[in-house]
Amino acid sequence: MKNDVLKVLLTEEQIHERVAELGAQIAKDYADKNLLLVSVLKGSVAFMADLMRAIDIPLAIDFMAVSSYGSGVKTSGVVKIIKDLEIDLTGRDLLIVEDILDSGMTLSYIIDMLETRNPNSVRICTLLDKPERHQVDVPVEYIGFTVPDEFVIGYGLDYDERYRNLPYIGVLKPEVYESAE
Numbered sequence: 001m002k003n004d005v006l007k008v009l010l011t012e013e014q015i016h017e018r019v020a021e022l023g024a025q026i027a028k029d030y031a032d033k034n035l036l037l038v039s040v041l042k043g044s045v046a047f048m049a050d051l052m053r054a055i056d057i058p059l060a061i062d063f064m065a066v067s068s069y070g071s072g073v074k075t076s077g078v079v080k081i082i083k084d085l086e087i088d089l090t091g092r093d094l095l096i097v098e099d100i101l102d103s104g105m106t107l108s109y110i111i112d113m114l115e116t117r118n119p120n121s122v123r124i125c126t127l128l129d130k131p132e133r134h135q136v137d138v139p140v141e142y143i144g145f146t147v148p149d150e151f152v153i154g155y156g157l158d159y160d161e162r163y164r165n166l167p168y169i170g171v172l173k174p175e176v177y178e179s180a181e
């Protein structure tokens, strides 16, 4: 697994520190709100698990699963809902928890869908933002780190379902996906 990592972008410590900062900020901003964290699986699994424990106010959590990358490193452009939320969103203050904003197709699709369900508010918290690759405009309230235009893995992020269990975030060696093309 480690042999496929070109370089480490963000260490466990850097991620841990930034997640604590985000959690403190969110706790402050949502102190008087009806916070529902919406985790977008599978990529957000590690971030969600850490972030929710860094937010020291009452909150609810729910999960949805979507997929658009399949086994490639470029979006298919088609966002597939694999699992929908279970909680009624009426009157709730939604914070969508994502691992990465890349083309923006996933988040733009999810926001449009959730806004039709009468929430009180909908905002986004993404651990990573890759601004050079945005194809659509998505308003984001909380960003952990900005990353360069490279395919990243670890801390939930996969290539072809692998590497999600790396505790840090690294750049995948291009030869790993080039050999699969």
Ligand SMILES: O=P(O)(O)OC[C@H]1O[C@H](OP(=O)(O)OP(=O)(O)O)[C@H](O)[C@@H]1O
Pocket: 040, 041, 042, 043, 044, 066, 067, 068, 069, 070, 075, 098, 099, 100, 101, 102, 103, 104, 105, 106, 107, 158
């Ligand atoms: O901004 P975008 O170009 O839409 O890319 C971001 C999305 O792509 C990844 O999901 P993926 O479809 O790989 O599913 P996964 O979370 O199960 O890995 C990632 O977890 C984001 O949800």
Ligand code: HPA
Pocket: 069, 100, 102, 103, 150, 151, 152, 153, 157, 158, 159
């Ligand atoms: O850079 C990435 N890595 C893993 N999954 C992703 N989904 C969108 N961009 C990425």
Ligand SMILES: [Mg+2]
Pocket: 043, 069, 070, 157, 158, 159
């Ligand atoms: Mg993926």
